[in-house]
Amino acid sequence: MKRIISMILLFSTLLSFWAFPTTAAKVELLTMPFHDVAKSAWYYEDVQYAYSRSLVNGTSDTKFSPTAVTSRAMLVTILYRMTGSPKVSEPAPFKDVPQGKWYSDAVAWAVEEKVVNGVSETKFCPNDTLSREQLAAILYRYSQSRNRDVSVTGEIPDYPDRNKVSDWADEAILWAIDRGLITGSLEKGKVYLQPRGDATRAVLAAIMHRFCVNILEMELLRFAYIPLDNRPVNNLRTRLQMEGADITIVMPDESLYATRMDGQSLNPNGTTYGDREGLLAWLKEVEADCDFFVISMDQMLSGGLATSREMTHHELSIEYGIIDYLAELSERKPVYIFDTVIRLATTTINYLGRDEAEYDAFRTYGSVERAELSGEELTIENIVAGYQNDIEGNLIEPDISEERLECYHATRKRKLVLAEYLLKKSENFAGVFFGVDDSYPNNSIQTNEIAFLRANMGENAHLFCGTDELGMMCISRAYADYYNDHAKLQVRYFGGKEDAIVDMYDTGTLREAVQAHIRALGMTCVEKNADAQVLVLSRISGQEPADEFMQAWIENNENQIPTIVIDTSGTKLTFDSLLENMPVENLFGYSCWGTGGNTIGIALSMGQTRLTWLRNETDKSEEAFLAWTKALTFALIKDIVYCPSAKYGIYSFAPAEIRKVVMKHERTAPILEGLAGKQMLSDLLDKTYATCPEYTLIDFYAPFARNYEIGFTVIDVKDAPPEPEEPTEPSEEPTESTEPTESTEPTESTEPTESTEPTESTEPTESTEPTESTEPTESTEPTESTEPTESTEPTESTEPTESTEPTESTEPTESTEPTESTEPAE
Known part of the structure; x- marks a missing residue:
């Protein structure tokens, strides 16, 4: 590298x-x-x-x-x-x-x-x-x-x-x-x-x-960034990440990369997905003015994550042309690309009229064990041929129509063919990241696909479970590569389950997942003389390991040890101590959001970016420090206020309603008050600290019209507008309204959602734009009984339409580990 x-x-x-x-x-x-x-x-x-x-x-x-x-x-x-x-x-x-x-x-x-x-x-x-x-x-x-x-x-x-x-x-x-x-x-x-x-x-x-x-050198670094879609984890959080490192972020207009779910307004070009031709033209326009390029291949080749699960065509000249351009660009500028291994269910609930029953059927089908291939047998043709048979070679007979099953296989094959071509062209890419989307701990339809990618990856490529963290990770890796500064980390585990499966959406253990993410970021693990410590809390079933974890965090903070905190416990057992002590003076990264893979990647990316900035930037701006404090505020509010609890109290997706629920939550004020006035590390060499302002939250939105995730702006109270009047009645019913009950057994009854961050538009397929007869509307959404038709399945002749993400009615509470009924963030 x-x-x-x-x-x-x-x-x-x-x-x-x-x-x-x-x-x-x-x-x-x-x-x-x-x-x-x-x-x-x-x-x-x-x-x-x-x-x-x-x-x-x-x-x-x-x-x-x-x-x-x-x-x-x-x-x-x-x-x-x-x-x-x-x-x-x-x-x-x-x-x-x-x-x-x-x-x-x-x-x-x-x-x-x-x-x-x-x-x-x-x-x-x-x-x-x-x-x-x-x-x-x-x-x-x-x-x-x-x-x-x-x-x-x-x-x-x-x-x-x-x-x-x-x-x-x-x-x-x-x-x-x-x-x-x-x-x-x-x-x-x-x-x-x-x-x-x-x-x-x-x-x-x-x-x-x-x-x-x-x-x-007096100009700020300029990163051209094309996100996976328009959810906050992919555009809002990455923006704060780069601003916190004095990086200028250059992004296309949201309409070029936005995903619109069923019932939402179309993009200006009449589609529900990203504009491949528009994005390619934008890249060529900004090429000369940008220093690094971080690009989602799902966005560039398919118009976004949701559409990449639906496209079935195999005439790929447009896609090959895009890959060829990026390969040429990588000879002139550093280019970091990220892509996904398609998830078990190649559908998105409320996108193209797909429903929960269809999602469950496909996930169940994908989870069936297949015969594993190796050596010369590990080819795309053999992998696709084995899709229909179980590990004994018997035909799998799912409760899915033959036509829909053919589309499922075609979608998976298209992703494999494109990945193979991409890897053949990847020699000069500065970094290639593959995230396994919505996986499974056992042998599944993904197993041979993952093995095929590993067999064809070069030294610059990395593969691990998780998707929503990919953008932040590529940005962090590019920034560290720029300074040739790859930190040494000491990892400490708490909870006793570091060698157990991370969760129901991962293929490996927690230790393996942490190490894979650290390697992808170009960092190394050491036992002593580390640049920072990483504290990892595994799945737990009681208060004691949570207390030990928090005590280690507090002691690190008191001893001025740079610390990255990863909480994969799936519980709220650390929240009280966090709010009481707020040990953030020497905190470099924090996450307990989404799947285990999401949590690991987001926290490490935050930590590496901040560590690189503090160790290398000689002219640190106040704006970068403030961007870091806003990024941390956003993470704490989202991770310990909204996702575990507040979202279940939302009765409308009107901004004022979301704001009321979040701002009145019992943990919101302690976070904002606890951060205000905190002295946070601003210079690592001199051990100097700067003051975190008093913040409030404005501009709430639910980009997918569902309550799994929302976005908002962190702003200094001195600059905040007057508080809006509270609405008298809800204007729109949310798709998810009740907090989940406890469940200790994993089930496969609900689809893992893709985090309700705004998704970017999914990109056009090969040819014509949809007409009124092919765009599902709220009153004419395609149902399972009418699929597949031109109105519901993106093919070479039709564009995929909008939809909304699955519900979160079965997300785990603090006392249970996430099961397959929890929703991973894409």
Whole structure:
């Protein structure tokens, strides 16, 4: 992985430039082999920086030739490759820039981007020596093309040769002086600007060094992010995560990636799923301005998670084209992708009219043990052929129509075929994450699929159970890779069941799940000298292990030990102690949300991102600290107020109704009051702390019109608007209204929901948009008796329609472990 990132982040090729993030990574200075660059030379550190970063090579193995001149074509080619060598639509308009030269595409690109104008309408003079004012002007225009701030005020200082600056270069020279790129040259006791002097290789190294440090590194990292869908875990929480690390998040409009459930409004393009063509166009538009790319393949290839469970077509030219583009992009910029192993039931309740009975039938069918394949027998053809037979080779006869069963098998095959093609193209991806969606502890229809993926994965790929944590994990891994900072963690388990199955949606033990997530994030487990401790609470049946867990957390906080807290107990037994003590001063990550896999991935991602920020950012912003406090507030409210209890008191999905239930819950005020004024770690090296503001919550919403999950905004009370009036009567009945009763035996009666975070639109299938006759509405939703038809099953000719997620009427209470009746968050 380190080798892959280094290859992508560092320049190489002609004059040795390559595509690199517009925010420069930390540079490890190398020993130079050049005999003509003395340590006493004014340009020694500049040449060392440029050489270490592969900005420039020597003119031979032992010579740098610092006084040799630089040509106009060289600088333009440098900037072209810095931008990723994008394709050009037309050749350069200059007679002296014929096609086929090493600089032809670079000059054509520079003209398109208005980085260069030429010395006349027909001449560029590629081999002419570059002057200092030309260098400043080209860098100025390049910064403009990359949307960098180039504003300046005032006039050029009164250098003795100030009047020698050309009129066309006046503003660029002022900008270059203001940004510290040009400092002048001392001659006979005076400092001269020398605007028309030659830009030698030493001058080029010096100015590019300053340009990288003063212009590019001063800008925030920019992450282009395409989420799985529009639920808060995939867009709201990831946004807070990145803001908490001083990362600029660049996301497409929600209508391009939103999933709309049955009865909800369609996206602007008339679909209920993400817009693949729109997202691809958006990616190409932002490519030059972004440093890292984190992309959901379910969104890009299928329009979102819900639709990926429904598409059955096997004419995959569009999908292959998208994968090909991403593979090409990964040669220019670091690209992290995440995908899923399709869950046992390839349906989503209240999406395309699917119901709970159909979900249960498919999950039961998928859970039947199949014969395991290995070696040369582990092929897609053999896996698909074995779908219909049990472990003894007998035909499985589910209570499912033949037509629907064929669609089920076709959907699974499509996902496998796309995953195989993706892995064949994945060599240059910075990271490939596969999450097993809604799994099962025993041998199932997923077993051979998982084995097939593992057999074809490269060193940059990871697979584990869980889905909703994937976006946060890829962001966290990319940020740590940027700094080449992969933390060492000491993991401590409480509850005694770390070597038991995590829950009914995982295939392995809790210890295995924790280790798999840590490896995927690029971190390691150690017994001592750790950078942080991870406290993990397993499934429990009494108060004592919960108390031991909380005591360890409190002691770590008192001893200023960076701590990540993972509560997979499925109970409320830690809540009272948490509210009483609020040990958050040295907390780096927390979660008890969703499935065990979700909880592990979210907490570790929060912790790694915060640890990387504290250990590496030299200019930490107050905004990043506040974003962290908001992310923690959001996690605590969602995890210990809303999901375990408050959601069962909602009688309407109107924002005011949701707000009333949450804000009046008995644990909400203690959380908000307990966090207000807390001194939280703000600088790891100096052990300094900053104050958490007093927050309140506004802008509540239920994106899927169900109560499994909601979103809201955390805001400083000083900035909060007046409290809204409470509604007099509910405007809409929720799908889930009663708190679950205790149940100790796992059942298969209800579908694991996908967390009711807003889901993004699922992407179009192969061809036409749905008409009124193919879009289910509230009054004409397709039922099981009419499936599969064009109105209910996405095929090559129809687009999937909207739906809502399964209910949560059987979620476990604090005294029971989650069973198959609990709803995992996607």
